[in-house]
Amino acid sequence: MKKAVVVILLSVFLPSCVTPQSQGPFIVGKPWGGPAPYGERVHPGIDYDIPTGAPVVAVSNGKVVHIGDLGADGLEIVVMHGPHFKSLYAHMSTVAVATGQMVKRGQFLGLSGESNSYGKPKYAHLHFGICKNGPGLDCHNVSASFDPNLFWLGGQPRCFEPRTDYSIYPQNAITLPLACGEHGKALRPGAS
Numbered sequence: 001m002k003k004a005v006v007v008i009l010l011s012v013f014l015p016s017c018v019t020p021q022s023q024g025p026f027i028v029g030k031p032w033g034g035p036a037p038y039g040e041r042v043h044p045g046i047d048y049d050i051p052t053g054a055p056v057v058a059v060s061n062g063k064v065v066h067i068g069d070l071g072a073d074g075l076e077i078v079v080m081h082g083p084h085f086k087s088l089y090a091h092m093s094t095v096a097v098a099t100g101q102m103v104k105r106g107q108f109l110g111l112s113g114e115s116n117s118y119g120k121p122k123y124a125h126l127h128f129g130i131c132k133n134g135p136g137l138d139c140h141n142v143s144a145s146f147d148p149n150l151f152w153l154g155g156q157p158r159c160f161e162p163r164t165d166y167s168i169y170p171q172n173a174i175t176l177p178l179a180c181g182e183h184g185k186a187l188r189p190g191a192s
């Protein structure tokens with residue numbers, strides 16, 4: 001009897017512990033606000049578990065305000081979206097934009113990677129954060145960040161679609177930071 005109860009409990013709880021959360025077309029390895037993989041105590045962004053070399057795109061129109069290593073998240077890009085917020089793309093392998101450059105929603109920013117300076121085993125993923133637009137660039141503690149789930153266009157994570165007219169959406173509504181579908185294929189290195 002006891003054994004049966006344990007088996008039932010395990011079958012109820014294990015899938016939610018073991019299976020990464022799925023969000024849009026990409027696997028969320030670590031959601032916002034949960035246990036952090038590196039130095040942070042609470043995770044200040046979303047980790048998309050993707051192999052190195054995936055095209056990363058701007059989630060809304062904005063201005064690139066930083067490229068480099070802000071703390072220990074390796075090669076990072078920060079884009080400021082008007083007075084609303086900033087977006088952060090970390091652990092990149094390559095960057096295709098320059099500091100001060102204006103970018104459009106869906107524009108290619110660079111390729112994902114596994115760069116970090118924690119001295120931890122490599123973990124290929126995109127760390128994506130939405131941060132308060134205050135002075136400074138820090139996005140690495142949860143009190144400076146927002147849950148990106150509050151900002152998705154139409155309430156659900158959605159890919160950028162080149163044929164969609166985004167002028168009806170406010171600047172603080174975001175699309176996914178990863179390019180998918182035909183747009184994603186066109187942005188991959190070597191695509192013509």
Ligand SMILES: [Zn+2]
Binds near residue numbers: 030037045128
């Ligand atoms: Zn992360």
